[in-house]
Amino acid sequence: MTDSDESGSSGNGNGNGNVAGDGGDGGGDGGDDSGGSVVRPLSIAVLTVSDTRDRSTDKSGDFLERAIRTAGHRLVARELVKDDRQQIGAVLKRWRDNDAVEVAITTGGTGITARDITPEVVRPLLDKELAGFGELFRHLSFAQIGASSIQSRALGGVMGRTLLFVLPGSVGACRCGWTGILEKQLDIRTQPCNFVELQERL
Numbered sequence: 001m002t003d004s005d006e007s008g009s010s011g012n013g014n015g016n017g018n019v020a021g022d023g024g025d026g027g028g029d030g031g032d033d034s035g036g037s038v039v040r041p042l043s044i045a046v047l048t049v050s051d052t053r054d055r056s057t058d059k060s061g062d063f064l065e066r067a068i069r070t071a072g073h074r075l076v077a078r079e080l081v082k083d084d085r086q087q088i089g090a091v092l093k094r095w096r097d098n099d100a101v102e103v104a105i106t107t108g109g110t111g112i113t114a115r116d117i118t119p120e121v122v123r124p125l126l127d128k129e130l131a132g133f134g135e136l137f138r139h140l141s142f143a144q145i146g147a148s149s150i151q152s153r154a155l156g157g158v159m160g161r162t163l164l165f166v167l168p169g170s171v172g173a174c175r176c177g178w179t180g181i182l183e184k185q186l187d188i189r190t191q192p193c194n195f196v197e198l199q200e201r202l
Contacts, residue, residue: 038072040188040196042102045077045095049088049108049118050169055080060107060167060174067178073186076100083108083115092125096160102199103186104162108169110153119153122166126157133157133165133181140180141173161202163195 046068048061055061058080068075077095081087088109095101109118123129133156141149154177156165167177188196 038187038189041073042186042196042199043074043076043100044068044103044105044186045101046075046079047088047091047104047106048078048080048169049083049106050080051083051115053080059171060169063171063174064105064107064178067175067183071183071186073103083117085117085121088118088121089125092122092159092164096125096162099161101162103195104159104164105167105182106165107167107174110166110168111151112153116153118166119155122155122157122159122164125159126164127160128158130156130158136181137167137177140176144172144176158202161199163199163202 046061046064048058050058061078061080065075065078079091081091088106092104092106095104106118106122109116134154137154138149138152141152152168152173154165154167154173156163158164165177165182167174184190185195188194
């Protein structure tokens with residue numbers, strides 16, 4: 001099973017989202033209309049990685065955008081690129097170097113086929129890896145898809161002052177990662193600890 005089978009890798013190779021403050025978000029109006037209830041909204045960017053999808057078929061990116069806005073956070077960028085080291089790296093480095101991006105989420109390219117390279121691109125960019133993110137994701141995923149969860153290489157970490165989370169490409173995997181981990185950890189009310197309270201010290 002490839003990443004596109006287990007996790008629905010997606011994208012079209014045409015990065016078309018700019019970070020707010022650099023001319024727009026490419027995915028809407030910057031998230032100012034979000035109606036969630038988080039106490040401390042975060043500025044979040046979403047990157048879809050795939051050789052096969054474009055914006056019209058990027059259901060995983062659509063899910064993450066809705067989830068981010070519904071929670072009350074700001075979507076400051078949304079882009080799509082192919083499974084290409086230079087394209088993925090260029091977007092992530094740009095977001096790392098822009099203070100407008102506090103959290104980056106990628107979807108796609110986490111399987112084990114030759115074209116699934118997102119983790120290989122991400123790891124050299126991380127200052128610190130959050131091993132527990134991938135471990136917890138696979139634990140939650142196991143409850144849904146059983147032993148097939150072993151093929152997912154989801155991971156998380158700190159890239160400069162940006163929190164970075166790498167999810168598989170299917171909508172189900174994105175929902176698992178968001179509702180099971182990120183929705184809670186990106187809310188300052190989550191106790192005993194959460195990522196938001198650490199953001200200023202990254």
